[in-house]
Amino acid sequence: MKKNVEYLYKKPESLTDETTIYCAGCGHGIIHRIMAEVIDELGIREKTIGIAPVGCAVLAYDYFNFDVTEAAHGRPPAVATGIKRSLPDRIVFTYQGDGDLAAIGTAEIIHAAARGENITVIFVNNGTYGMTKGQMAPTTLPGQRTTTTTKGRNTAVHGFPIRVCELLSTIDGTVYLERTKIDSVPDVIKTKRAIKKAFTYQMENKGFSLVEVLSNCPTNWKMPPSQSFEWIRTKMAEFFPPGVYKDAGAGK
Amino acid sequence: MKKVILSGCEASAEGAIRAGCSFYAGYPITPQNRFPEYMSDRMPESGGVFIQAESEVSAINMVFGAAAAGARAMTSSSSPGISLKQEGISYLAGCELPAVIVNMNRGGPGLGDVTPSQSDYFQSTRGGGHGDYRTITLAPWSVQEVYDLTYLSFDLADKYRNPVILLADGMLAQMLEPVELLAGKKRLPKKKWALTGCKGRMPNSIKSLFLTPGVLETHNWKLARKYHRISEREQIYNTYLCADMDMLVVSFGTCARIAFEAIRIAREKNIKAGLFRPVSLWPFPSEALKNMAEKVRKILVVEMNCGQMLDDVKIAVKNNSRIFFYGRPGGGVPTPEEILKEIKRI
Numbered sequence: 001m002k003k004n005v006e007y008l009y010k011k012p013e014s015l016t017d018e019t020t021i022y023c024a025g026c027g028h029g030i031i032h033r034i035m036a037e038v039i040d041e042l043g044i045r046e047k048t049i050g051i052a053p054v055g056c057a058v059l060a061y062d063y064f065n066f067d068v069t070e071a072a073h074g075r076p077p078a079v080a081t082g083i084k085r086s087l088p089d090r091i092v093f094t095y096q097g098d099g100d101l102a103a104i105g106t107a108e109i110i111h112a113a114a115r116g117e118n119i120t121v122i123f124v125n126n127g128t129y130g131m132t133k134g135q136m137a138p139t140t141l142p143g144q145r146t147t148t149t150t151k152g153r154n155t156a157v158h159g160f161p162i163r164v165c166e167l168l169s170t171i172d173g174t175v176y177l178e179r180t181k182i183d184s185v186p187d188v189i190k191t192k193r194a195i196k197k198a199f200t201y202q203m204e205n206k207g208f209s210l211v212e213v214l215s216n217c218p219t220n221w222k223m224p225p226s227q228s229f230e231w232i233r234t235k236m237a238e239f240f241p242p243g244v245y246k247d248a249g250a251g252k
Numbered sequence: 253m254k255k256v257i258l259s260g261c262e263a264s265a266e267g268a269i270r271a272g273c274s275f276y277a278g279y280p281i282t283p284q285n286r287f288p289e290y291m292s293d294r295m296p297e298s299g300g301v302f303i304q305a306e307s308e309v310s311a312i313n314m315v316f317g318a319a320a321a322g323a324r325a326m327t328s329s330s331s332p333g334i335s336l337k338q339e340g341i342s343y344l345a346g347c348e349l350p351a352v353i354v355n356m357n358r359g360g361p362g363l364g365d366v367t368p369s370q371s372d373y374f375q376s377t378r379g380g381g382h383g384d385y386r387t388i389t390l391a392p393w394s395v396q397e398v399y400d401l402t403y404l405s406f407d408l409a410d411k412y413r414n415p416v417i418l419l420a421d422g423m424l425a426q427m428l429e430p431v432e433l434l435a436g437k438k439r440l441p442k443k444k445w446a447l448t449g450c451k452g453r454m455p456n457s458i459k460s461l462f463l464t465p466g467v468l469e470t471h472n473w474k475l476a477r478k479y480h481r482i483s484e485r486e487q488i489y490n491t492y493l494c495a496d497m498d499m500l501v502v503s504f505g506t507c508a509r510i511a512f513e514a515i516r517i518a519r520e521k522n523i524k525a526g527l528f529r530p531v532s533l534w535p536f537p538s539e540a541l542k543n544m545a546e547k548v549r550k551i552l553v554v555e556m557n558c559g560q561m562l563d564d565v566k567i568a569v570k571n572n573s574r575i576f577f578y579g580r581p582g583g584g585v586p587t588p589e590e591i592l593k594e595i596k597r598i
């Protein structure tokens with residue numbers, strides 16, 4: 001028998017054994033996994049405090065193996081502010097959907113960014129309200145069908161989508177803003193790198209960072225997972241170009 | 253002991269800091285602007301955190317975060333702002349987090365005005381936000397009591413892991429009075445449930461969501477038992493000139509103070525009125541009021557609203573035909589003479 005077993009792949013310590021409620025092919029699971037890997041790799045599990053949103057990830061406290069609180073819909077950045085300011089040496093992150101962050105919680109995210117709170121925001125943009133079964137989100141694409149835009153989003157009636165990274169990049173309080181996607185393995189690896197940077201910046205007290213992840217919702221988009229990844233690649237990435245929108249932390 | 257001159261806002265803020273409050277988030281609104289102003293200087297001075305939030309919604313959710321992290325945390329506002337805080341207060345109650353919320357009540361509904369009112373009695377004592385919950389509600393009648401009850405609010409919040417509302421008004425907020433800054437004991441309890449990072453223990457979580465059938469009902473019954481315990485143990489009231497009284501005035505806060513003056517004048521005219529003053533509005537001191545009411549034939553309830561505490565008096569006393577009401581809503585403040593007239597009339 002070999003004495004030193006070297007694992008090539010295993011469940012991160014930062015994830016529990018709980019079965020998630022996520023639909024087959026949903027991006028939330030992938031994003032949880034790479035966040036957990038990052039937190040393990042940085043050795044910060046025991047000092048990390050997460051804030052779960054109202055949305056599909058509402059049960060995140062059951063999936064992450066560290067301290068997690070719930071927050072009212074859209075309020076995670078305010079809750080994170082209260083936690084981080086009370087315990088400045090802990091690592092605090094919010095995990096938010098597009099309805100949570102860019103509709104009901106628009107004020108909270110903008111002002112947490114403006115205050116330059118030293119927190120990490122993982123923003124999962126799946127272009128719809130997953131939890132409530134697929135209504136229009138502030139990031140629903142023009143023409144995209146949802147249960148409240150059954151004929152497709154008509155910008156003259158339903159307004160325009162909000163580009164969060166671009167919007168936040170005008171705010172001096174932000175340090176690192178990157179948009180990634182998870183439609184391919186290289187992109188998942190890129191996303192993990194971005195998330196790691198965002199947490200590292202917080203550890204180095206650099207300030208506010210947000211990683212926007214273009215993710216999928218096969219159930220409510222009414223397409224198989226493979227096609228939903230194609231939608232991210234072709235449709236979403238066109239309207240929401242991936243890239244680094246701000247990196248004021250490098251070498252700082 | 254030496255006294256200092258403070259406004260109600262300052263007295264509450266100072267009481268909070270001395271009670272070990274290390275986190276304040278607020279948003280300006282008249283008549284409590286002095287509160288965030290005072291905190292913006294004193295909090296950093298005392299090693300705590302002051303944040304001027306972007307809204308009352310955000311402020312109460314910051315308080316939620318600080319409370320979850322184990323800090324003694326508070327916010328203050330006035331009526332329209334307290335409406336916005338109801339979301340957070342409901343979550344605090346559901347998650348069983350301690351926090352103190354000060355309401356310097358002004359006239360409503362809507363934007364109303366900025367003068368003193370007691371129109372938020374129902375909102376404070378009936379829950380205010382969604383769900384089957386209660387908030388402990390304390391009502392001071394002097395600046396000294398604003399200080400003392402703020403102190404007590406933090407102890408009660410921690411003791412029961414429940415939000416506590418200090419319900420004062422625009423008068424008490426801005427009035428200057430001498431205050432003795434009594435050095436009460438700082439009882440900062442250990443909070444094993446707090447989110448501090450899971451080093452050396454299993455992870456903690458804070459939540460009010462219970463999707464498994466029956467679990468939320470169980471949680472609600474657990475809360476109900478807690479509210480029952482609070483009801484039994486934490487009723488606070490005062491009585492004045494009740495030993496030889498022929499009639500009883502029931503009033504709270506600023507209004508009780510004006511009523512007391514009316515009673516003093518009445519006594520000069522040989523009208524033997526007494527005063528019952530609930531200090532805890534929830535839990536309402538029903539039993540004590542019932543006993544006091546048995547000594548008199550007539551009871552006059554005086555409030556700066558259209559009759560809200562009146563309901564609780566009726567529940568306590570039961571015999572409604574003996575209960576009379578005088579109120580001034582919408583920022584109206586009664587004079588002692590007005591109340592005296594009512595005392596004479598009934």
Ligand SMILES: Cc1ncc(C[n+]2csc(CCOP(=O)(O)OP(=O)(O)O)c2C)c(N)n1
Nearest residue numbers: 054055056073097098099100128129130131
């Ligand atoms: C105050 C409030 N309004 C509405 C809801 C209902 N609600 C629950 S989840 C949700 C949308 C979540 O969508 P998103 O943030 O995009 O996350 P996703 O579910 O897609 O992951 C809504 C509207 C709520 N819980 N609270």
